[in-house]
Amino acid sequence: MHALDALITQLKTAQKLVVVTGGGMSAESGVASFRQAMIGPWAAYDVRDLATPQAYARNPKLVWQWYNFRRTQTQTADPSVGHHALVDLEQHIPTFLLVSLAIDGLHWRAGSRDILEFNGSVHRTRCVESGHPGDWEEEGDIPPRCQRCGSPLRPDVVLLGEGFARQDVRRAQTAVETCDAILFVGELSAADPIAQFPFIAKRSGARVLTINTDPASIFSVMADVHINETPGNVLPTIVAGVTRVEGS
Ligand SMILES: [Zn+2]
Structure with a gap:
């Protein structure tokens, strides 16, 4: 089966899904990375x-x-087509949790609601x-x-050297332990505890799904289905496939 169809099939049957995003999603909205912003x-x-x-x-x-x-x-910056696709996906999956390493608040602005911003947000103090x-x-x-x-x-x-909020990590880990599938979207820094999520998910029998252009990343290596694409190029098609009602 084509990888894209395989991914759509996995998401169609998922009742409990965790989605993880980070720098790759921010980049597609033109948000400078930390280093890029140092101009x-x-x-x-x-x-x-x-x-x-x-x-x-x-x-x-x-x-x-x-x-x-x-x-x-x-x-x-504006939310990208990928941000908007994840909002549609959240509305379609019964139990959905978005974990993001981004601090730009773009998921929130796009309309995602069940979201853990592990690194906090530049919009809050x-x-x-x-x-x-x-x-x-x-x-x-x-x-x-x-x-x-x-x-x-x-x-x-979260400043460098500070840890993520413990209650956020606990909630994310529980969600990963009990999900049917976990989807890693775009370029992500492979730091703990996020780098542990593919292993936790697999141990619990969940599918690991990955969309990024880095086949060597831990998320791609661990993936049951890996799509070698940028999120913006494929997420709208994937989510349209997942939410389409059969026979109509
Ligand atoms: Zn005070």
């Missing part, structure tokens, strides 16, 4: 100056401005002391202060 005045800095807890402790204003810049970049979700005005202190407790706000993203 102009930002080229003078090291990642350790901009995106670690130590950097924030040393120079919170600089870290705030960096993530402010990154938020501005994502605001001019929280206060350092108590983790209160923060609203802020563009004028005034940088970083702004929490309106509830006065502590400084920080981006609600």
Whole structure:
């Protein structure tokens, strides 16, 4: 069977599906990667100056401005056809969980709802002391202060050296242990716990499905079905195939 048909067949029968996305999906919307975004005045800095807890402790204003810049970049990007296809897929599969490593919030903007943003989002902030979700005005202190407790706000993203939120990881792992199929979409960094997901899924008897242009990645190597394509090129066709009502 053609790989595309095999993938559609697997998704058609799935009652419980986990989808994992990351940098590949962001790239298709033209969102710069962390390194790509380090242009102009930002080229003078090291990642350790901009995106670690130590950097924030040393120079919170600089870290705030960096993530402010990154938020501005994502605001001019639009969800891709791949993002929209995953929204349609979510509405078709009874139990659906999207796990994303992206911080651009584009899945949310496209309309995906059951989503774990493992790395947080550049569109949210929280206060350092108590983790209160923060609203802020563009004028005034940088970083702004929490309106509830006065502590400084920080981006609600996972900085380098910080771990993912434990409750997110637990929920994702449970979903992977109990799903019928897991679909890895686009280029993904193979860091734990995501790199463990194909193994957990296989142990539980679930199918591993992969769409990316890197046959050597762990997700492709572990795949029962691998489509060697970019998400935007095939996801709309796949999802149309999955959601089509037979006989009509
Ligand atoms: Zn607070």
